[in-house]
Amino acid sequence: MPRKPDPTLKPAIVRKVADHLRDTKLADVSVRSLGRVLGTSAYPIVYHFGSRDALVDAVVDHLTEPVAGATLSPEADESGLADYLVAVYGGLDDPKRSLAVRLAFELGAVESLDGRDRERTFHRQQTDAIGGWCTAHGVGRAEAGRAARRAVLAARGAQWGAIVDPDRTDVDPTLRAIARELAAGLRSAAA
Numbered sequence: 001m002p003r004k005p006d007p008t009l010k011p012a013i014v015r016k017v018a019d020h021l022r023d024t025k026l027a028d029v030s031v032r033s034l035g036r037v038l039g040t041s042a043y044p045i046v047y048h049f050g051s052r053d054a055l056v057d058a059v060v061d062h063l064t065e066p067v068a069g070a071t072l073s074p075e076a077d078e079s080g081l082a083d084y085l086v087a088v089y090g091g092l093d094d095p096k097r098s099l100a101v102r103l104a105f106e107l108g109a110v111e112s113l114d115g116r117d118r119e120r121t122f123h124r125q126q127t128d129a130i131g132g133w134c135t136a137h138g139v140g141r142a143e144a145g146r147a148a149r150r151a152v153l154a155a156r157g158a159q160w161g162a163i164v165d166p167d168r169t170d171v172d173p174t175l176r177a178i179a180r181e182l183a184a185g186l187r188s189a190a191a
Helices: 009-021 031-038 043-049 052-068 078-089 095-113 118-136 141-164 172-190
Strands: none
Touching (some): 009 031, 078 118, 078 141, 095 118, 118 172, 141 172
C-alpha cells in the first residue's frame, strides 16, 4: 500500500523556494536546480506541483495572499481609494511583498509568449475596480475607463521603479498621490 503524502511538505517547498528566489532570477530556475536547493531530487516538485511554472505560481500565490483580499468599494472616498492602491501595489519595504512584485513582473513579461494570462487578468481586474470607483463618483464610463487605466499604469510604474531601484521601496506616498490626482481629475471632469 503506498504511503500517503506528507501534507506539510508542499507548503514547506513553497517557503523554501520563495527564500531561494529572493536572489535568483526565474530564467535560472529549473525543476532540477530547485530539487538541489531543496536537497532532494526533482521528484517532490513534479509530484506536488507538476512543473516549475506551477511551483512558481504557488510561490506567487503564497506571497500575494494578503493582497488577494483587497477590495475597492465604489462608494469609498479618496482615502479608501488610496488605501486600496497601497494594499494592492504598495508595501514594498516588506521583502516578501517586494519579491512577489518582482516575480509578477518577471512572469508578466513573458506570459503572453507561453499562453498564460495571470498578470493580464490581474491588470484588468484592477482597471475594472478603479473604473467602477470612477463611475460611482460621477464620471462617464469612457472617461472612467481611461482614468482607471492611467491610474493602474502609474501604480505599476511606481512598483517597477521600486523593483529596479531598491533604495526607493517606499512607494506608498506615490500611490496616495495617484489617488489624490485621480480624485481631483474626477472632480474636474464632473464639474
